[in-house]
Amino acid sequence: MQRVVVDPEVPRDVADLFRRNGPLLYRLRTKRPPRDGDAPRVPGVLTGIFGGTVALAAFGLFLVGAPFAESVVLLTALSGFYLFILGMVYLARKPSPADSVERLLYAHAHHWQGRFLILEDFDYDARHLLGRVQRAIDHILRSRVNAMGMLDSVRNSVMLPAEEWEIARLLTKLSALRARHRHLARGGRSPEVAAAMAPLERALAASEAAVLARVEALERYAGHVSDAERALLSQGQIDALRAHLPEYEQLVAETGAARFSGPEIGHLSDDADMLRRALRESVRSAHEAFRHLDG
Structure with a gap:
């Protein structure tokens, strides 16, 4: 909710x-x-x-x-x-x-009248977009990579609430204009009225698209944060496996299975390096998405 x-x-x-x-x-x-x-x-x-x-x-x-x-x-x-x-x-x-x-x-x-917005200030479509905005922001701020400082956590804590407020403010304006537009169009339109309303409808559609683009940019940022979260988790798991690697190597040596061990166990190091690169790339992509979001 x-x-x-x-x-x-x-x-x-x-x-x-x-x-x-x-x-x-x-x-x-x-x-x-x-x-x-x-x-x-x-x-x-x-x-x-x-x-x-x-x-x-x-x-x-x-x-x-x-x-x-x-x-x-x-x-x-x-x-x-x-x-x-x-x-x-x-x-x-x-x-x-x-x-x-x-x-x-x-x-x-x-x-503080006018400085807060409640659910009833938004129409159905606006509520749906607002939910997407808030879910994306919550995911970013609660992520481990944000808590660990791998993102710009300070700017996130300032910029993301400001972005939520700005998008919400625009959504309330869109909600009010859509309601007024529906009211004016009620009861049918003559060709003259339809022609007069066409530019207004185009302006409304363009504004809706612009707000949607801001929401999607925020979601892209959250998506990159999710990628970094997965890479961080996988890297931790691989590092834990590597910590036990000597035990596996000793077991293989004692059982005479050394001819099977080299390539298979060696993949652990390759996987760990790959995940580190993936984590760096995810964080870099998140920073780029942040800069795009920040305008």
Whole structure:
């Protein structure tokens, strides 16, 4: 599932809050925002009812001539019962942690309005492309070759989120224009309207192709990173085999099978050298793809 896309200039803690609460951000757009005045208060209606009840009880006790001590006990019991009810009502209305998150999220969303994009900002086609972008970026940033510094990990951590934001921003514009275009074309077109809309459709198609080219460039970069990952893994496995090569050579010598060992075991060294070259080539290709992506 696609995550919320956040402008890299938004502070990291706020960006992480947005990414964790995509559905809640959407709900905040579609309902009345939380306000400080929504905090729970002592229910005034209950206070009024209690005051009236105590007054009536006191007046009734006065009329029947009840002893003072019994009157005090009864009125104290009424007060205790009221406080119990009031406490239960307060606990029921006390803000939950989710309410606090919603209030904080709304404050940040209002402050950083226009600097984050949620799933509902994209149409179906745009969501599909955004998913491809995010999968490619995640694969690159989580790769071993990136963690080991074989790629430009520092630039990756800066440039790739910026590329995600820029592509996402363009996709939201395309989504809005496509929706408007479909609305204008609804109900049929006369030849004159079709002729007038043709240049706009060509411009829209050219823009879609340009965004798609950026997505594919990002995926090519991720593909080269995958090649380097496979070469790195294979090289590690071959190096582990080579570490045990003396044991195999000794066994072959002891069993008198030396005439079979030379060419076969010698391939390990050739394979290791080939994988090192493949790894260097994969990393070089990744760097070239990065430079192409970087413009």
